[in-house]
Structure formats: structure tokens, C-alpha cells
Amino acid sequence: MDGTEVVSRELQQIDAVISKHKGHHGELLSILEETQLLSEQQFLSEEALNHVALRTGVPLSRIYSVVTFYSFFNLKPQGKHKITVCRGTACHTKGSKALLDDLGLMLGCETALEGGDAFYTTPDNQFTISTVACFGQCALAPVVAIDGVIHSNVTSGTLQKLLARVSRRRVKA
Numbered sequence: 289m290d291g292t293e294v295v296s297r298e299l300q301q302i303d304a305v306i307s308k309h310k311g312h313h314g315e316l317l318s319i320l321e322e323t324q325l326l327s328e329q330q331f332l333s334e335e336a337l338n339h340v341a342l343r344t345g346v347p348l349s350r351i352y353s354v355v356t357f358y359s360f361f362n363l364k365p366q367g368k369h370k371i372t373v374c375r376g377t378a379c380h381t382k383g384s385k386a387l388l389d390d391l392g393l394m395l396g397c398e399t400a401l402e403g404g405d406a407f408y409t410t411p412d413n414q415f416t417i418s419t420v421a422c423f424g425q426c427a428l429a430p431v432v433a434i435d436g437v438i439h440s441n442v443t444s445g446t447l448q449k450l451l452a453r454v455s456r457r458r459v460k461a
């Protein structure tokens with residue numbers, strides 16, 4: 289199956305999602321949520337959003353305002369594993385910037401960090417790195433979430449072990 293067929297199949301699936309939710313309360317949110325789930329990399333592509341706008345008649349500007357308001361919508365492809373480093377004051381004081389830098393080194397993505405990018409996905413699509421303003425667990429700083437599980441008092445060493453645990457890939461020491 290070539291790329292065009294894949295896209296056309298995805299658009300057909302989006303049509304089915306739209307039909308399923310049409311006329312129901314909160315239909316736009318449901319349509320967008322399910323459309324994101326259809327994507328292998330768990331994100332809403334420009335093409336998918338344009339298609340939803342075309343088929344539902346909802347202005348694209350309104351669709352963008354919805355997907356940028358809710359944090360569970362992704363506009364960029366997501367890695368298999370999600371790592372979120374807290375960059376709040378307590379975590380910063382306890383070394384969260386160093387953890388972010390270490391992650392870049394371990395995952396071979398130093399250049400992303402040099403560019404000041406706190407959100408990136410590794411080229412093999414295994415990990416998506418992002419930051420958060422505070423997890424509300426400041427007493428346990430520094431805090432890092434991996435696939436939704438909060439880890440406290442994280443050091444570079446524990447981070448390396450955690451990465452190895454969630455992935456079979458070797459991480460750089």
C-alpha cells in the first residue's frame with residue numbers, strides 16, 4: 289500500500305468517525321479525539337484537520353482553537369514513549385535542566401537541546417520529550433513522568449535505568 293492509499297484510508301476512517309458522532313453533544317471534541325487515535329503517531333495532521341473542517345462545516349480556525357486549548361491534542365507526531373521533565377522552580381533548583389540535557393545526550397538528540405527545543409521526538413519515534421511547568425509534587429523534586437508514571441528525586445543514573453526499562457534500546461551512558 290503506497291502513501292496515497294494510506295492517506296485515503298485514513299480520510300475514510302475520519303468520515304466514519306464524523307458520521308458516528310454527528311448531531312451528538314460535544315461532537316467536535318469526540319471527532320477530534322477519535323481522529324487523533326486513528327493516527328499511528330497519535331497526532332492530528334494538517335490534512336486530518338482540514339478534512340474534519342471540510343466534512344463538518346466547522347471553520348478551521350475554530351478547530352485550531354479547540355486543539356490548541358486542550359493539552360491532550362497533539363499537532364506533532366508523538367513517540368512511543370512520553371517523557372515529561374518538570375521545569376518548575378523547585379525542580380529547576382534540584383537540577384531538572386541537567387536532567388533534560390542528560391536525556392538529550394542519552395537519546396542522541398543533543399542538537400534539539402542546543403536549539404533550545406524542549407519538545408522533540410527522537411528520529412526513531414521511540415521517545416517524545418516535553419516539559420511541564422509543575423506536577424504539583426514539588427517536595428519530591430526533581431520530578432519526571434515517563435508514560436504517565438511520576439518518578440521523584442530523579443537523578444541522571446535513575447533516568448538512565450528508567451529509560452532502559454521502558455525500551456529495549458541501548459541508551460548512551
Ligand code: FES
Pocket residue numbers: 374375376377378379380421422423424425426427429430431
Ligand atoms: S516544580 Fe516540579 S513538581 Fe512542582
